[in-house]
Amino acid sequence: MTQWLAEGGIDPFPPGDLDNPDRLLLPEKLYGREAEIVSLLNAHDRVTTTGRPELVMICGFSGIGKSSIVNEMHRALIPSRGLFASGKFDPQKRDIPYATVAHAFQGLIRSFLSRNNAELERWRATLQEAIGSQGHLVVELMPELKLIVGEQQPPPDLPPQQAQQAFQIALRRFVGVFATAEHPLTLFLDDLHWADVASLDLLEDLVTHSELRHLLVIGAYREMEIDPAHPLVRKLEVIQSAGLKIDEIRLAPLTRKNFEAFVVDALHCAHDRAIPLARILHDKTAGNPFFLKQFLSALDDEGLVAFDLTEGNWSWNPDHLRGRKYTENVVDLMVGKLAKLPAETQAALQQLACLGTTATTAMLSTVLSISEARVQEILWEAVRRDFIERIDDSYRFIHDRVQEAAYSQIPQERCAETHLRIGRLLVLRTPTAQREEAIFDIVNHLNRGAALIFSEEERNELAGLNLIAGKRARVSTAYLQAFKYFTAGASFLTDNAWTDHHELAFALEFYRAECEFLLGDMDAADKRLNFLSLKATYRLELARVARLRIELYTTLDQCDKAVAICIGYLRHLGVNWSPHPTRSQVKREYGKIWKKIGKRTVEKLVALPLMSDAGSLATLDVLTAIFPSALFTDANLLALAICRSVNLSLEQGHGDGSCVAYVFFAKIAGLQFNDYKAGFQFANLGYDLVIKHRFDRFRARTYMWFAQFSLMWTEHVHASRALFMRAFEAATEVGDLPVTVYCCDNLNTNFLAAGDPLAEAEQQAERGLQLAERARYDHIIDIMKVQRGVIRSLRGLTYEFGRFDDRQVSVTCHG
Numbered sequence: 116m117t118q119w120l121a122e123g124g125i126d127p128f129p130p131g132d133l134d135n136p137d138r139l140l141l142p143e144k145l146y147g148r149e150a151e152i153v154s155l156l157n158a159h160d161r162v163t164t165t166g167r168p169e170l171v172m173i174c175g176f177s178g179i180g181k182s183s184i185v186n187e188m189h190r191a192l193i194p195s196r197g198l199f200a201s202g203k204f205d206p207q208k209r210d211i212p213y214a215t216v217a218h219a220f221q222g223l224i225r226s227f228l229s230r231n232n233a234e235l236e237r238w239r240a241t242l243q244e245a246i247g248s249q250g251h252l253v254v255e256l257m258p259e260l261k262l263i264v265g266e267q268q269p270p271p272d273l274p275p276q277q278a279q280q281a282f283q284i285a286l287r288r289f290v291g292v293f294a295t296a297e298h299p300l301t302l303f304l305d306d307l308h309w310a311d312v313a314s315l316d317l318l319e320d321l322v323t324h325s326e327l328r329h330l331l332v333i334g335a336y337r338e339m340e341i342d343p344a345h346p347l348v349r350k351l352e353v354i355q356s357a358g359l360k361i362d363e364i365r366l367a368p369l370t371r372k373n374f375e376a377f378v379v380d381a382l383h384c385a386h387d388r389a390i391p392l393a394r395i396l397h398d399k400t401a402g403n404p405f406f407l408k409q410f411l412s413a414l415d416d417e418g419l420v421a422f423d424l425t426e427g428n429w430s431w432n433p434d435h436l437r438g439r440k441y442t443e444n445v446v447d448l449m450v451g452k453l454a455k456l457p458a459e460t461q462a463a464l465q466q467l468a469c470l471g472t473t474a475t476t477a478m479l480s481t482v483l484s485i486s487e488a489r490v491q492e493i494l495w496e497a498v499r500r501d502f503i504e505r506i507d508d509s510y511r512f513i514h515d516r517v518q519e520a521a522y523s524q525i526p527q528e529r530c531a532e533t534h535l536r537i538g539r540l541l542v543l544r545t546p547t548a549q550r551e552e553a554i555f556d557i558v559n560h561l562n563r564g565a566a567l568i569f570s571e572e573e574r575n576e577l578a579g580l581n582l583i584a585g586k587r588a589r590v591s592t593a594y595l596q597a598f599k600y601f602t603a604g605a606s607f608l609t610d611n612a613w614t615d616h617h618e619l620a621f622a623l624e625f626y627r628a629e630c631e632f633l634l635g636d637m638d639a640a641d642k643r644l645n646f647l648s649l650k651a652t653y654r655l656e657l658a659r660v661a662r663l664r665i666e667l668y669t670t671l672d673q674c675d676k677a678v679a680i681c682i683g684y685l686r687h688l689g690v691n692w693s694p695h696p697t698r699s700q701v702k703r704e705y706g707k708i709w710k711k712i713g714k715r716t717v718e719k720l721v722a723l724p725l726m727s728d729a730g731s732l733a734t735l736d737v738l739t740a741i742f743p744s745a746l747f748t749d750a751n752l753l754a755l756a757i758c759r760s761v762n763l764s765l766e767q768g769h770g771d772g773s774c775v776a777y778v779f780f781a782k783i784a785g786l787q788f789n790d791y792k793a794g795f796q797f798a799n800l801g802y803d804l805v806i807k808h809r810f811d812r813f814r815a816r817t818y819m820w821f822a823q824f825s826l827m828w829t830e831h832v833h834a835s836r837a838l839f840m841r842a843f844e845a846a847t848e849v850g851d852l853p854v855t856v857y858c859c860d861n862l863n864t865n866f867l868a869a870g871d872p873l874a875e876a877e878q879q880a881e882r883g884l885q886l887a888e889r890a891r892y893d894h895i896i897d898i899m900k901v902q903r904g905v906i907r908s909l910r911g912l913t914y915e916f917g918r919f920d921d922r923q924v925s926v927t928c929h930g
């Protein structure tokens with residue numbers, strides 16, 4: 116204007132060149148992290164070209180920029196074909212199994228929904244194949260997936276140890292669908308210091324299983340939150356000892372130079388002017404970019420750094436800044452900043468902090484008892500000041516530290532009350548049909564407020580809700596979380612509950628014992644089951660306790676105790692067995708089978724109805740559970756238990772356990788009664804039934820024992836080989852780890868017996884041995900080492916014929 120007035124014209128100039136906003140706008144850009152971002156991109160390139168999965172761990176202080184560098188890497192990857200899934204662990208959601216992993220893939224799935232039909236159809240087919248019989252559980256975890264693969268069959272009722280394997284295998288295959296040479300997958304798991312144990316197990320499973328290719332997992336965690344006993348540390352050790360090299364990126368504080376560049380961009384000033392200010396900021400914040408941003412904006416709020424309208428630039432007084440106290444604790448700093456917001460905005464932020472890092476406007480409106488429009492009005496100031504951001508229909512804290520600060524503003528004594536209120540509102544607001552889906556949120560809030568629930572009725576109700584939550588966590592095989600819910604549930608009950616709410620009290624204790632068993636706390640499980648055996652009143656309860664105790668003792672290799680439990684259970688039913696029955700007792704039971712069959716042929720029995728009587732099913736479960744122990748304690752007892760299971764099935768119809776009894780029957784009919792034909796017919800019956808009724812629980816075992824006890828002796832050796840292979844596949848799908856290994860053992864024998872080329876037999880033996888070593892089945896490892904030794908000896912690869920050791924292998928077997 117001055118030039119115009121003086122000279123009647125203006126020289127050309129680039130528009131906006133001297134614009135200097137009078138509001139502090141902090142740069143979004145990252146400073147000084149080029150090398151780290153390149154090393155992430157290099158890892159991605161390696162995964163793309165070699166296909167070998169990699170794990171990169173990023174660690175450093177809170178606010179140092181861990182999440183930011185991965186976001187930056189993601190931006191750089193967008194033009195490539197790579198897929199990116201990311202999820203962040205949340206301390207408030209620690210008890211929700213796999214919530215983070217599910218969240219990561221939900222985002223990915225959503226991005227697929229917009230693809231064309233032909234493409235979606237292709238994805239549908241591959242995804243469906245991957246999730247197989249576990250589809251229901253995977254869809255429950257990621258409901259969006261239903262939009263692609265549709266409704267899923269209910270999952271097979273598998274024993275819990277198998278369920279965990281099966282679920283992890285399905286998840287691994289699911290991940291494998293996304294991770295391919297065509298489009299490698301980057302999975303970012305942020306804030307792993309808050310990860311639950313089940314998710315850490317999954318992480319291990321993903322990176323250590325060689326069949327998963329083209330997968331880059333990036334994990335980030337705060338070093339300060341981790342001590343050597345932290346589950347993450349142990350998990351990383353396990354992963355490393357499995358042979359995977361973990362790349363570590365340790366983020367150091369930013370340098371003074373980085374701060375100078377930041378100040379130049381933030382305050383639009385010359386570099387010379389920025390140097391002294393950058394030095395002060397660097398000294399105060401120890402080079403932490405999050406602290407830097409917060410501190411600078413606090414200085415702006417307080418007017419210690421201010422825009423000078425006359426000069427058109429930012430100014431400050433270095434002495435005042437040096438004198439300004441800087442709190443080391445960023446939460447205190449944030450609390451100070453939050454305290455300047457209007458009271459109602461602060462109150463709303465506190466409720467949001469209770470709900471988690473994010474919540475929908477609708478939820479906030481319920482919790483605050485105000486309209487959604489009013490929620491928006493109240494929160495506007497917090498959005499404007501960058502405490503939270505609005506994404507679609509939700510509000511989210513821009514950083515965990517802001518949430519922590521808002522949460523810490525709630526007076527200690529009000530915390531429980533707030534959670535209780537939110538929990539009760541959620542119960543009221545959630546229709547019963549949807550309660551299961553929202554169960555974790557509901558229960559987590561109510562449990563935190565439980566100290567303020569005094570009515571016995573409401574405490575019983577809460578125990579019931581914890582039972583639902585625990586069962587849901589159990590189904591997704593997150594046994595530690597499940598255990599916490601069952602334990603919390605039990606703690607809300609009084610002694611009266613054993614009479615007034617017997618089923619609830621029993622269920623909570625029973626599942627606690629089961630979780631203890633699955634989590635390896637055998638002593639605790641043993642004690643609890645002993646206690647429960649005294650509390651069990653109905654036959655079904657007795658059977659459930661007996662079955663679990665048998666499994667426990669079988670696992671502990673205490674076969675005599677397992678047998679004693681089975682016999683004790685039968686005594687309750689009025690059946691008196693000795694652990695060492697007589698031969699004539701077995702003969703009598705065997706004879707009954709043929710009397711019951713009468714003129715019918717064994718093949719015709721396939722048409723018998725299914726067993727529906729719950730008591731008989733429970734007894735069948737107890738009887739079949741004893742086979743593995745009886746195999747070692749007494750041949751008559753094994754025969755008696757098998758024959759009784761067959762008789763029970765002939766009386767009441769087929770249960771899935773009947774199939775196991777029928778294939779086992781082949782073992783005793785032939786060896787003990789010289790009736791190989793009948794044995795073969797029964798084994799065939801078991802096999803047909805598994806297929807006809809899609810009995811998944813014992814499918815793999817039925818196939819394997821059919822091949823082992825029957826087919827191998829009656830048909831060409833190749834027929835049993837095909838069935839062992841099918842058993843192996845079925846066992847892999849349903850997570851029956853022992854059976855995968857036993858199948859390999861059987862296959863080794865089979866290759867040798869069939870006279871296959873020895874090189875192929877050796878390959879087969881090698882594969883089996885690797886599997887057994889991974890599963891740490893010592894006794895099978897020993898057998899397999901011998902099998903491999905025989906093959907290598909026959910091939911002339913050992914020092915001399917008949918010796919198993921050579922340059923490559925030195926044979927040591929477990930004592």
Ligand SMILES: Nc1ncnc2c1ncn2[C@@H]1O[C@H](COP(=O)(O)OP(=O)(O)OP(=O)(O)O)[C@@H](O)[C@H]1O
Pocket residue numbers: 143144145146147148175176177178179180181182183184306336337369404405408514515516
């Ligand atoms: N190199 C950088 N340059 C400038 N700003 C940065 C840099 N790194 C991080 N920031 C900023 O600092 C803030 C915190 O970064 P970020 O959330 O990535 O930290 P973090 O290490 O993941 O912390 P936490 O452990 O708390 O999750 C973000 O607002 C980000 O924009």
Ligand SMILES: [Mg+2]
Pocket residue numbers: 181182183305306
């Ligand atoms: Mg982070």
